[in-house]
Amino acid sequence: MERSDMLKLVLLPILLAAVGVQGAVKQYDWTIDYAFWSPDCVEKLIIAINGQYPGPTIDATVGDTIVVKIHNKMPTESVVIHWHGMQQRGTPWADGTAFVSQCPVGPEDDYTYQFVVDNPGTFFYHGHHGMQRAAGFYGSLIVHPENITDEPFKYDEELSIIVNDWWHKSVHDQERGLYSNPFIWIGEPQSLLIEGRGAYNCSLVPTGAVANSGDCVTCNASVPQCQPYVLPVTPGKTYRLRIASVASLSSLNFILEGHNLTVVEADGHYVEPVVVNNLDIYSGESYSVLFTANQDPTRNYWAGINVRGRKPATPTGLAILNYLPNPSTLLPTTPTPVSPLWNDYNLSLAQAQLIKAHNSLEIPFTETSGSDKTIFLLNTQNRLNGVIKWALNNVTLVPLSTPYLAAYTYRRKLKTVLSASAPPPLTYTPGYDISSPPVNPNTTAGTGVYEFKLNEVVDVVIQNANTLTVNNSEVHPWHLHGHDFYVLGMGNGVFTSKDYAQLNYVNPPLRNTVPVFPYGWSVIRFKADNPGVWPFHCHIEPHFHMGMGVIFAEGTDLLPRIKLPAQNLGCGLTKNLIRP
Ligand SMILES: *[C@@H]1O[C@H](CO)[C@@H](O)[C@H](O)[C@H]1NC(C)=O
Ligand SMILES: *[C@@H]1O[C@H](CO)[C@@H](O)[C@H](O)[C@H]1NC(C)=O
Ligand SMILES: *[C@@H]1O[C@H](CO)[C@@H](O)[C@H](O)[C@H]1NC(C)=O
Ligand SMILES: *[C@@H]1O[C@H](CO)[C@@H](O)[C@H](O)[C@H]1NC(C)=O
Ligand SMILES: *[C@@H]1O[C@H](CO)[C@@H](O)[C@H](O)[C@H]1NC(C)=O
Numbered sequence: 001m002e003r004s005d006m007l008k009l010v011l012l013p014i015l016l017a018a019v020g021v022q023g024a025v026k027q028y029d030w031t032i033d034y035a036f037w038s039p040d041c042v043e044k045l046i047i048a049i050n051g052q053y054p055g056p057t058i059d060a061t062v063g064d065t066i067v068v069k070i071h072n073k074m075p076t077e078s079v080v081i082h083w084h085g086m087q088q089r090g091t092p093w094a095d096g097t098a099f100v101s102q103c104p105v106g107p108e109d110d111y112t113y114q115f116v117v118d119n120p121g122t123f124f125y126h127g128h129h130g131m132q133r134a135a136g137f138y139g140s141l142i143v144h145p146e147n148i149t150d151e152p153f154k155y156d157e158e159l160s161i162i163v164n165d166w167w168h169k170s171v172h173d174q175e176r177g178l179y180s181n182p183f184i185w186i187g188e189p190q191s192l193l194i195e196g197r198g199a200y201n202c203s204l205v206p207t208g209a210v211a212n213s214g215d216c217v218t219c220n221a222s223v224p225q226c227q228p229y230v231l232p233v234t235p236g237k238t239y240r241l242r243i244a245s246v247a248s249l250s251s252l253n254f255i256l257e258g259h260n261l262t263v264v265e266a267d268g269h270y271v272e273p274v275v276v277n278n279l280d281i282y283s284g285e286s287y288s289v290l291f292t293a294n295q296d297p298t299r300n301y302w303a304g305i306n307v308r309g310r311k312p313a314t315p316t317g318l319a320i321l322n323y324l325p326n327p328s329t330l331l332p333t334t335p336t337p338v339s340p341l342w343n344d345y346n347l348s349l350a351q352a353q354l355i356k357a358h359n360s361l362e363i364p365f366t367e368t369s370g371s372d373k374t375i376f377l378l379n380t381q382n383r384l385n386g387v388i389k390w391a392l393n394n395v396t397l398v399p400l401s402t403p404y405l406a407a408y409t410y411r412r413k414l415k416t417v418l419s420a421s422a423p424p425p426l427t428y429t430p431g432y433d434i435s436s437p438p439v440n441p442n443t444t445a446g447t448g449v450y451e452f453k454l455n456e457v458v459d460v461v462i463q464n465a466n467t468l469t470v471n472n473s474e475v476h477p478w479h480l481h482g483h484d485f486y487v488l489g490m491g492n493g494v495f496t497s498k499d500y501a502q503l504n505y506v507n508p509p510l511r512n513t514v515p516v517f518p519y520g521w522s523v524i525r526f527k528a529d530n531p532g533v534w535p536f537h538c539h540i541e542p543h544f545h546m547g548m549g550v551i552f553a554e555g556t557d558l559l560p561r562i563k564l565p566a567q568n569l570g571c572g573l574t575k576n577l578i579r580p
């Protein structure tokens, strides 16, 4: 580690203060509590921030220090907040992942997140404990460049939406089903939401008391909370629309009726502009698209999202593209947007491959530079003591009750934590048949930690396979904390040495999330130059919950130098470490 980096870790509070001199310090006070809300007209208990859903938008400028003090008002649930896309360089304790970077924050407790936003782009934050993200615990985090002229494209105004899928069952109900034997699957969502708004068909809800599962007690199509989100535009102007997906399960496809979209940013990095008619967006991803309001101004248009990648059983989620001065209540009379066929994966693959780094991005390697380490991660569905799990190279992630980061920083005192399971394999059994369910479905439980020396260049080959069901393989959007990575390529079938020839070393996009398609592979590269402990996991909430993730521990010999804030401790074996 370079001396300056080391100092950064040790002296972070002072450095933050120094940075604060340049950027602004943006302070937020958030109370987290349950709220009764009707996102799709059906009333449900959600997790709200300051009584808002989606949570408040953080709007910042590169170099700003974000300080968010949270107070957990929920009487019986703990929380954390993950800042998705923030690399947390020098602040690995502020990543907001329960039992990885910190102990969850208990009822009536406070916690203060503090970090610097060092990269412009479209980001978001969300709960990262249990399935709280799916309970509505999320919001936008938008980082502007210091000077808008630094951006390689122009627009007049900007708009922003977060999309997701929505269930009427409580997340606790969903969660319990996922580790039941026999397994109880969450099923397809009841609704799709744009900026927290959708519309369930209230005539499908039995009137009066509901028989099973406690669902759908109240459905009222007139509630303001479920009126479609409105995107107001002035004819002739060009807009930057920011779109992020926090979907629990679904791969979504976004369409702006009558308007093409020019993709210019992905996960906080500029990309070569590419024009699409509809945009696939996987959970954990974000995009900026440009469009011009140049269509017939006497009417409004639909903005819609549909499910792709799973057989859709959910109506289109709708918002209104409102050409001013038309009233926003002037609903389009045109049919709602139709997305490409849900299982046309080649189309999805082709679109994903269109995204290339902007030509201003310097790629720090060439075809011949190579990497220091390659990890092959086989994605399978398995059983653990009979319970359905996901596994990577036969290891199902079973998180610790002591945060991994604390286990490393207090390595001598807590060595039992990390020696609890053997290091996971770097690869899988050669010749594994990805086109059939596993012959032996039994997996093993593990802590899933891969350790990297500081500055090692790591390639990860994510290899998809058949699930436990014959002829079934699913999309998995893989998300990495603490880093952006280069997407070197994606393809169908088993990745073999001949596939290196089709990887992109010229303009691979930098991202924090990449899908792996059914029976396919995706290859990413990053440099392990951010000391900390970073989850790399499927961003599908139930899949992560079922063990679909690994942990990357970087610069592990430096981690004992970190002075972990006392507020991160207090659970598992860290109970005895808290110092005044
Ligand atoms: C932004 O950059 C432009 C062009 O480089 C420059 O003319 C302008 O003064 C800058 N504005 C600010 C506020 O720094
Ligand atoms: C709502 O559901 C009812 C009952 O199934 C059906 O008749 C009606 O067409 C549905 N409305 C819409 C807008 O889909
Ligand atoms: C439905 O919501 C509207 C708007 O909030 C309200 O005026 C109306 O009373 C509600 N209907 C019922 C049956 O609760
Ligand atoms: C969108 O792009 C397609 C294909 O390039 C083109 O045929 C179509 O006219 C465009 N639509 C609009 C509204 O610009
Ligand atoms: C998808 O593309 C591959 C070639 O890359 C081809 O072998 C396969 O048949 C295609 N699948 C479908 C469903 O078209």
Ligand SMILES: *[C@@H]1O[C@H](CO)[C@@H](O)[C@H](O)[C@H]1NC(C)=O
Pocket: 384, 385, 386, 440, 441, 442
């Ligand atoms: C898998 O594990 C179960 C116990 O959960 C055991 O009964 C079964 O024999 C194992 N199967 C194989 C093939 O090892």
Ligand SMILES: *[C@@H]1O[C@H](CO)[C@@H](O)[C@H](O)[C@H]1NC(C)=O
Pocket: 378, 393, 394, 428, 429, 432, 440, 442
């Ligand atoms: C997983 O472990 C089982 C039992 O040891 C073995 O039969 C199987 O081949 C392994 N699968 C992979 C993908 O390594």
Ligand SMILES: *[C@@H]1O[C@H](CO)[C@@H](O)[C@H](O)[C@H]1NC(C)=O
Pocket: 470, 471
């Ligand atoms: C699985 O797919 C293969 C090849 O497409 C087909 O021959 C077979 O009947 C399918 N099996 C099932 C159970 O759907």
Ligand SMILES: [Cu+2]
Pocket: 475, 476, 477, 538, 539, 540, 543, 544, 548
């Ligand atoms: Cu998954």
